[in-house]
Amino acid sequence: xxxxxxxxxxxxxxxxxxxxxxxxxxxxxxxxxxxxxxxxxxxxxxxxxxxxxxxxxxxxxxxxxxxxxxxxxxxxxxxxxxxxxxxxxxxxxxxxxxxxxxxxxxxxxxxxxxxxxxxxxxxxxxxxxxxxxxxxxxxxxxxxxxxxxxxxxxxxxxxxxxxxxxxxxxxxxxxxxxxxxxxxxxxxxxxxxxxxxxxxxxxxxxxxxxxxxxxxxxxxxxxxxxxxxxxxxxxxxxxxxxxxxxxxxxxxxxxxxxxxxxxxxxxxxxxxxxxxxxxxxxxxxxxxxxxxxxxxxxxxxxxxxxxxxxxxxxxxxxxxxxxxxxxxxxxxxxxxxxxxxxxxxxxxxxxxxxxxxxxxxxxxxxxxxxxxxxxxxxxxxxxxxxxxxxxxxxxxxxxxxxxxxxxxxxxxxxxxxxxxxxxxxxxxxxxxxxxxxxxxxxxxxxxxxxxxxxxxx
Amino acid sequence: xxxxxxxxxxxxxxxxxxxxxxxxxxxxxxxxxxxxxxxxxxxxxxxxxxxxxxxxxxxxxxxxxxxxxxxxxxxxxxxxxxxxxxxxxxxxxxxxxxxxxxxxxxxxxxxxxxxxxxxxxxxxxxxxxxxxxxxxxxxxxxxxxxxxxxxxxxxxxxxxxxxxxxxxxxxxxxxxxxxxxxxxxxxxxxxxxxxxxxxxxxxxxxxxxxxxxxxxxxxxxxxxxxxxxxxxxxxxxxxxxxxxxxxxxxxxxxxxxxxxxxxxxxxxxxxxxxxxxxxxxxxxxxxxxxxxxxxxxxxxxxxxxxxxxxxxxxxxxxxxxxxxxxxxxxxxxxxxxxxxxxxxxxxxxxxxxxxxxxxxxxxxxxxxxxxxxxxxxxxxxxxxxxxxxxxxxxxxxxxxxxxxxxxxxxxxxxxxxxxxxxxxxxxxxxxxxxxxxxxxxxxxxxxxxxxxxxxxxxxxxxxxxxxxxxxxxxxxxxxxxxxxx
Numbered sequence: 001x002x003x004x005x006x007x008x009x010x011x012x013x014x015x016x017x018x019x020x021x022x023x024x025x026x027x028x029x030x031x032x033x034x035x036x037x038x039x040x041x042x043x044x045x046x047x048x049x050x051x052x053x054x055x056x057x058x059x060x061x062x063x064x065x066x067x068x069x070x071x072x073x074x075x076x077x078x079x080x081x082x083x084x085x086x087x088x089x090x091x092x093x094x095x096x097x098x099x100x101x102x103x104x105x106x107x108x109x110x111x112x113x114x115x116x117x118x119x120x121x122x123x124x125x126x127x128x129x130x131x132x133x134x135x136x137x138x139x140x141x142x143x144x145x146x147x148x149x150x151x152x153x154x155x156x157x158x159x160x161x162x163x164x165x166x167x168x169x170x171x172x173x174x175x176x177x178x179x180x181x182x183x184x185x186x187x188x189x190x191x192x193x194x195x196x197x198x199x200x201x202x203x204x205x206x207x208x209x210x211x212x213x214x215x216x217x218x219x220x221x222x223x224x225x226x227x228x229x230x231x232x233x234x235x236x237x238x239x240x241x242x243x244x245x246x247x248x249x250x251x252x253x254x255x256x257x258x259x260x261x262x263x264x265x266x267x268x269x270x271x272x273x274x275x276x277x278x279x280x281x282x283x284x285x286x287x288x289x290x291x292x293x294x295x296x297x298x299x300x301x302x303x304x305x306x307x308x309x310x311x312x313x314x315x316x317x318x319x320x321x322x323x324x325x326x327x328x329x330x331x332x333x334x335x336x337x338x339x340x341x342x343x344x345x346x347x348x349x350x351x352x353x354x355x356x357x358x359x360x361x362x363x364x365x366x367x368x369x370x371x372x373x374x375x376x377x378x379x380x381x382x383x384x385x386x387x388x389x390x391x392x393x394x395x396x397x398x399x400x401x402x403x404x405x406x407x408x409x410x411x412x413x414x415x416x417x418x419x420x421x422x423x424x425x426x427x428x429x430x431x432x433x434x435x436x437x438x439x440x441x442x443x444x445x446x447x448x449x450x451x452x453x454x455x456x457x
Numbered sequence: 458x459x460x461x462x463x464x465x466x467x468x469x470x471x472x473x474x475x476x477x478x479x480x481x482x483x484x485x486x487x488x489x490x491x492x493x494x495x496x497x498x499x500x501x502x503x504x505x506x507x508x509x510x511x512x513x514x515x516x517x518x519x520x521x522x523x524x525x526x527x528x529x530x531x532x533x534x535x536x537x538x539x540x541x542x543x544x545x546x547x548x549x550x551x552x553x554x555x556x557x558x559x560x561x562x563x564x565x566x567x568x569x570x571x572x573x574x575x576x577x578x579x580x581x582x583x584x585x586x587x588x589x590x591x592x593x594x595x596x597x598x599x600x601x602x603x604x605x606x607x608x609x610x611x612x613x614x615x616x617x618x619x620x621x622x623x624x625x626x627x628x629x630x631x632x633x634x635x636x637x638x639x640x641x642x643x644x645x646x647x648x649x650x651x652x653x654x655x656x657x658x659x660x661x662x663x664x665x666x667x668x669x670x671x672x673x674x675x676x677x678x679x680x681x682x683x684x685x686x687x688x689x690x691x692x693x694x695x696x697x698x699x700x701x702x703x704x705x706x707x708x709x710x711x712x713x714x715x716x717x718x719x720x721x722x723x724x725x726x727x728x729x730x731x732x733x734x735x736x737x738x739x740x741x742x743x744x745x746x747x748x749x750x751x752x753x754x755x756x757x758x759x760x761x762x763x764x765x766x767x768x769x770x771x772x773x774x775x776x777x778x779x780x781x782x783x784x785x786x787x788x789x790x791x792x793x794x795x796x797x798x799x800x801x802x803x804x805x806x807x808x809x810x811x812x813x814x815x816x817x818x819x820x821x822x823x824x825x826x827x828x829x830x831x832x833x834x835x836x837x838x839x840x841x842x843x844x845x846x847x848x849x850x851x852x853x854x855x856x857x858x859x860x861x862x863x864x865x866x867x868x869x870x871x872x873x874x875x876x877x878x879x880x881x882x883x884x885x886x887x888x889x890x891x892x893x894x895x896x897x898x899x900x901x902x903x904x905x906x907x908x909x910x911x912x913x914x915x916x917x918x919x920x921x922x923x924x925x926x927x928x929x930x931x932x933x934x935x936x937x938x939x940x941x942x
Contacts, residue, residue, distance in 0.1 A: 249468075253461045253462055254458065256458075256461045310487075311491050313480075313488075314497070315499045316488075352480045352484070353481070356476055356477055356480065363469050371463070383462050383465060386469070391472070393473075393476070397480075
């Protein structure tokens with residue numbers, strides 16, 4: 001090659017073909033898993049395999065087309081990865097439904113998945129530029145708070161399984177906390193972009209840590225208070241931990257001050273310890289974690305679910321029993337909070353590692369988007385959304401595998417439940433939208449200034 | 458902000474790393490303990506996911522335990538015992554948390570986990586089929602077993618019957634009464650099974666015990682066959698015509714007690730060995746034992762297999778003639794009293810040893826093990842256990858025992874057209890308490906086919922129920938069934 005072709009701006013490849021291929025591969029894996037469940041259960045490929053497979057395939061094709069049209073530069077990996085975990089969740093719920101466990105309903109979940117994809121598409125189509133969200137910082141904050149406290153209100157909220165995180169509207173139960181999560185991340189991002197310079201100001205120096213000024217502690221204390229209120233009124237340790245942790249992480253991203261992280265950890269540990277002294281349900285959870293294997297706690301039901309989940313994963317061992325060959329029915333709520341354990345029994349350590357890898361990739365793509373974003377709001381929003389996904393996974397999977405005390409949260413995209421599915425699909429839509437913006441080549445600099453120079457006199 | 462974002466990315470990576478490490482720890486390190494935790498029902502459920510091999514008798518023609526595919530998800534294969542009570546103690550039962558009898562002893566073949574079947578199991582696992590176990594064919598003769606059970610249960614008393622093939626040691630009959638229905642104990646329902654089991658366990662008649670091998674009893678006069686064997690082995694000049702002192706009362710050295718014959722009967726002061734055995738005099742045999750001494754008695758007993766641990770493959774309680782004490786004790790031991798304790802199986806082995814020209818064969822229950830495809834995995838070959846007496850002594854003993862049946866206490870055991878040899882026994886357990894009734898017998902042929910021991914437990918037998926009256930007819934029926942007459 002003789003001529004030196006100057007490419008002043010490196011072009012990001014769209015990789016749409018690769019995306020379509022990976023999407024087809026994800027759907028194929030899901031269909032294979034579906035067939036495997038049927039073979040494991042009664043030696044036949046289930047009659048609904050094509051319906052489910054084509055249904056999921058059709059949905060994803062639609063989502064792909066929407067992306068191709070409205071966000072052509074979007075990260076090509078996000079959609080196939082999410083399709084894979086959502087599809088495997090569907091298969092597991094179908095498999096658990098076959099055991100007759102109450103509450104597992106694969107048809108419902110497929111419907112919610114469809115609705116989730118519609119929300120995904122709608123978000124991508126409607127939200128042409130995510131930076132608009134910055135304008136709604138305080139609206140989002142207010143909406144988030146309202147959504148968070150909705151279940152506490154009498155009449156509207158209901159307590160299910162010891163947590164008051166549900167509201168009933170018409171025939172539907174909704175977990176508003178799942179949507180509050182999104183609204184609050186938007187709020188945190190907008191708020192921190194505006195205030196980060198102030199919050200980053202150093203106050204007194206203690207040892208080798210710069211403490212923030214006392215008057216800047218306000219927002220942290222307010223968020224902390226809100227999460228403690230959630231913890232107390234809704235008995236929802238999981239969401240409380242999730243929101244507070246995400247806030248601290250975003251505060252750290254925005255201000256680059258390690259001291260915030262330390263203050264956050266101190267506040268939360270202090271709050272949790274205090275709550276443990278005052279509220280029995282926190283203490284019970286903690287005991288159920290520390291001493292899970294004791295017979296008393298197991299038979300009292302305190303650590304029953306946790307231990308059944310561990311028994312399931314232990315029995316699955318390295319390779320698992322194979323889909324349809326385990327006993328997920330033994331684990332209470334194997335289709336929601338404990339879907340990870342049920343999957344572990346049938347797909348084994350190998351399957352769980354693959355699953356964690358897929359989640360890690362989703363988070364990594366999200367963080368990459370944050371790094372590539374060009375404005376601080378996008379960086380914070382993408383970083384916050386990615387972190388909340390990773391953090392949520394850590395809390396629930398860590399709880400189920402007894403790494404940390406068990407706090408009820410859904411496993412994103414896998415657990416049965418419409419609210420979580422919708423909220424997480426919107427979350428992915430936001431990431432996709434931001435990745436499109438981040439990867440879109442900037443307007444080309446004008447090469448030959450001479451030609452376009454306007455002569456002025 | 459990219460610096461902090463990168464640090465957050467590292468934190469996320471760390472969280473995933475922790476999760477992965479913990480999942481690995483669970484799936485690889487803790488898995489074994491979690492799998493075996495008694496609260497983990499999967500082991501329990503797995504028991505019902507194996508197409509367990511069948512247990513059969515008569516070369517597979519009679520089904521004793523079978524597996525039924527219920528099609529249910531959790532408890533797919535159910536275990537049933539079509540022959541029920543008559544075979545219960547041998548076959549055992551496959552309970553949710555344990556198994557007994559052959560079900561337990563041959564469990565690894567039946568559920569396919571035996572190392573011999575490892576290849577087949579791997580194929581099943583890969584192809585996703587439920588594991589299939591090997592079937593176990595027993596040596597039992599189903600007809601003889603059923604007759605033995607019917608006769609013994611018909612007496613309304615507790616007891617046991619054991620029949621052996623003297624030439625091979627194959628166990629043809631092993632019955633214990635009272636028995637139980639194994640079916641309710643093999644349900645896939647822990648609480649129901651536990652209730653059924655507890656009820657049986659509390660029963661004062663102890664139906665769960667296999668009286669043929671689990672318990673030992675004073676053998677009474679049947680032990681005189683062993684004393685006679687020791688006496689004849691001790692001096693080759695002795696035979697059935699050797700004259701013995703047979704006083705009505707034998708003073709026991711070192712005590713004020715006198716040993717008398719059964720019901721105080723007289724044997725006429727002097728008797729031949731033949732006459733003494735035929736009418737089962739106590740005093741000459743007590744004298745014999747005292748003359749021979751403990752060591753010789755013990756040695757003879759051991760040569761019949763007494764005191765040796767035995768697995769058939771069920772565990773057999775070792776029999777024992779008791780510790781060495783004084784002469785008076787030895788006198789009692791020689792007529793099968795005091796600490797002299799035998800299992801019914803052991804007494805059948807004594808009869809079988811005499812029938813087989815003095816050689817005791819190792820008793821066994823499993824004829825062969827057949828893989829799921831019908832191939833032979835294992836076939837039991839008869840093994841010699843010990844040389845109890847010389848062929849000459851065996852012939853002498855046989856001659857005398859024939860006399861017992863033809864014109865002595867065992868006349869109820871006669872089978873038309875077959876020469877039967879036998880020895881009765883009525884063991885006092887305590888003074889003025891009901892006695893154990895015994896009878897051992899075999900067909901005294903060139904080619905003996907069956908040796909049998911019938912035992913009826915004290916307290917359940919009437920006061921005057923001697924071995925000859927109550928036990929001999931059962932032995933006759935069993936032998937008839939085995940011989941096909």
